[in-house]
Amino acid sequence: MKYGNYLSPIYRLSQRDATTVPRKISYSQWSLYERCPLSWKLNYIDGLAPFQVSIETCFGTAFHETFQHFLTVMYTESVKRAESINFRDILTAKLKEEYTRCVAENAGEHFSNPLQLAEYLEDGVAILEWFKKRRSQYFSTKNWELAGIEMELCVQASDANPSVYWYGFMDVVMRNTVTNKILILDIKTSRNGWNKNAKSDSLKLAQLITYKNYFAKQYGTPKENIDVEFFVVKRKIMEESMFPQKRIQNIRPAAGSVTQKRVQRSIDLFIEHCFDLEGNKQADKVYLATAGKGAANCKYCPFKTDYERCPKENRIRE
Numbered sequence: 432m433k434y435g436n437y438l439s440p441i442y443r444l445s446q447r448d449a450t451t452v453p454r455k456i457s458y459s460q461w462s463l464y465e466r467c468p469l470s471w472k473l474n475y476i477d478g479l480a481p482f483q484v485s486i487e488t489c490f491g492t493a494f495h496e497t498f499q500h501f502l503t504v505m506y507t508e509s510v511k512r513a514e515s516i517n518f519r520d521i522l523t524a525k526l527k528e529e530y531t532r533c534v535a536e537n538a539g540e541h542f543s544n545p546l547q548l549a550e551y552l553e554d555g556v557a558i559l560e561w562f563k564k565r566r567s568q569y570f571s572t573k574n575w576e577l578a579g580i581e582m583e584l585c586v587q588a589s590d591a592n593p594s595v596y597w598y599g600f601m602d603v604v605m606r607n608t609v610t611n612k613i614l615i616l617d618i619k620t621s622r623n624g625w626n627k628n629a630k631s632d633s634l635k636l637a638q639l640i641t642y643k644n645y646f647a648k649q650y651g652t653p654k655e656n657i658d659v660e661f662f663v664v665k666r667k668i669m670e671e672s673m674f675p676q677k678r679i680q681n682i683r684p685a686a687g688s689v690t691q692k693r694v695q696r697s698i699d700l701f702i703e704h705c706f707d708l709e710g711n712k713q714a715d716k717v718y719l720a721t722a723g724k725g726a727a728n729c730k731y732c733p734f735k736t737d738y739e740r741c742p743k744e745n746r747i748r749e
């Protein structure tokens with residue numbers, strides 16, 4: 432478990448020491464492979480991925496920690512104490528801390544400026560204050576308890592390979608004390624919320640399907656008792672809209688058995704192609720350069736102008 436996070440004692444027995452497993456894979460690894468196998472190879476076999484940092488990821492981390500702190504206080508101390516939290520103070524401290532850490536990792540190079548940082552801070556405070564006023568619409572202590580914050584998943588990823596483990600952290604996990612239902616939330620910070628394209632991006636949505644499958648496997652909860660939801664927060668809302676604008680979008684992806692099986696099948700194929708039974712990465716396999724329709728997969732790829740490692744003529748556009 433990451434330092435400073437919360438885990439309800441009843442789940443501790445199902446935790447595994449992640450340092451003892453032969454090979455760990457994550458949602459970001461698998462989704463990268465799904466979009467473009469060659470980019471996965473260049474990143475994870477050849478180790479060529481450059482350190483990438485942005486104000487969005489930096490703000491995202493600071494916001495997550497502030498929001499998660501609120502929920503931890505609310506469920507482990509009291510609603511009153513949580514509501515007395517000064518969001519501005521906490522978010523300012525966390526943003527400073529995270530930005531300093533990222534600059535240090537970025538070889539001391541700055542990637543933002545005071546004006547931009549101040550704008551992100553104000554956006555974050557606006558989201559948190561908006562949420563605080565409507566807290567009861569989103570979270571209640573009646574019949575709900577906190578199961579975990581940044582709750583760890585470390586579980587065999589495919590029945591066909593005993594050495595590869597799914598590894599990740601779930602932002603927020605709640606348990607209904609009456610129905611025993613589990614609700615897994617993934618917090619996403621976004622500029623304007625998710626549009627139609629984002630909501631129908633099956634690979635994006637699959638993140639929560641993997642959490643559902645692997646949570647069931649690791650913690651022994653029946654899948655039908657697990658709900659999953661993206662908790663998308665918007666930094667900007669339309670100022671002159673005719674309708675009241677929400678700062679939060681709750682998006683529940685289709686997570687039935689057909690979707691679960693489809694996602695698991697594609698993880699099985701990823702593992703079969705990329706790892707041997709001891710969990711070693713298979714460098715001698717073919718990894719296709721899949722640029723996708725309109726080269727959409729290349730847009731943020733660090734190798735998009737590296738024509739030596741990813742020759743233009745090999746890029747599959749479909």
Ligand code: SF4
Pocket residue numbers: 467469470720721722728729732733734735736741746747
């Ligand atoms: S540039 Fe495009 S095709 Fe090449 S590795 Fe990156 S995503 Fe794949």
